[in-house]
Amino acid sequence: MALDLPESVYLTSLDKLANWVRSNSLWPMPFATACCGIELMATGASKHDIARFGAEVMRFTPRQCDLMIVAGRVVMKMLPVLQRIWMQMPEPKWCISMGACASSGGVFDTYAVVQGVDRFIPVDMYVPGCPPRPEQLIQAVIDLQEKITKTGTFWGREFKDRVTAEGPKQNAAILPGDIVTAPGEFSKSKRINLN
C-alpha cells in the first residue's frame, strides 16, 4: 500500500539527508603550496567553476571548511603546519590530495619534500597529474560526493573506524606483491604487471 504523501513531503533516513546536504556543499580549504595551487585557482575561476558542485566559497580559515585540498608539494618544514590545520578543521571533514607531489612526492624525491601527505594525514581522494587539469580536480570532487553519499552517516561513525594509518607502507602490506607502491629504490622494485 503506497503512502499518499503531498508533493512537498519526503520520506528518507537521516543518514541520506545528511549525506545529501554534506556532499553538495563541500567548502574547500585550499592548502595550496605550489604549482597545483594555480590549477586550483583556475578550477575556482569562471571557466571551470567548482562552485557549480557546491564548493561555493574557499574559506582560508580551517574552522569554516569541510574539505581540505592539499595542492602542491609539502616540505618537511610545512608538514607540522599542515597537521595543525587539519586538526583545526571541525568534523565532518575530508581531504583531497591534489597532484603528484601531495600524493607521493612527485618528481621531488629529495631530503626536504615529504613523499606523500598520506603518510601523515588521512586522505580520502587522490588526484594524479602534474598539475591535474581543472576537470580532473572537479572529477575528484564528484567522486568524493559519491563516496560521501554511499558511505556517510549522520553522526560521522564511518570516521571512527579508520584507526590505522593509510600511507604507502600500510598499502604495501595489503596490495599484492608485484605492484610498486612506494618507489624510491628503483634498482630493486619490480615493474607493474599489466596483464
Added chain:
Amino acid sequence: MPFDDITTRLREQFGSDSFTTSEFRDNRRIHVKYERAHAFLSYLKDVLGFDMLFELMAADYLKYPDARDRFGLVYGVLNMATGERVFVKTFLNEPDLTIKSVYGIWKGADWLEREVYDMYGIVFDGHPDLRRILMPEEFTSYPMRKDYPLRGRGERHNFPIITRAES
C-alpha cells in the same frame, strides 16, 4: 676599468703574489687565500667601485678529480656604474671552516651567508644572526655537502602520524 687595471691596482695594494687570476671569455676571477678575502673585497668596494655583491655561493669539491681543497667560496661583485663583474674565489678546508663575514661591507650578504651556512656549514665570523634560513632550525646536517645523500637520512619522514579516528 679593464681587468688588467684592476689587477695592477690590487698588486700595488696587496703585493704581487697575494692572488692569482684566471679568465674565460668575460668571466674574470681572482683567487685569494681566505685570510685575505675580506681585505680584497673591502678594497674592491671602497676604492675600485664594485658596490654590489650579487653572488655568494660555495662549492664542495669532495668528489672532484684532482681538487686540493674541500670547499670553494665564490663572491661575485658588480660595479653598478660601469657594469663590470669580478669573481673573488677563496678555498676553505676542514676542520676550520670559518671565514670573516662581509656583512660589514655589504648588508645584503646577511641572507646570502645564512644560506651558505645552512647548506654547507661554513661559519661566518662577525655575522649578526647566523642561523638556518631554508631548512628547519632543528635540522642537524648540511644538505648541500657531497657526503649528504640526496634523499636525506630520514629527517623528512620523522613526524607523528595522524589517523582519521583521532583527528
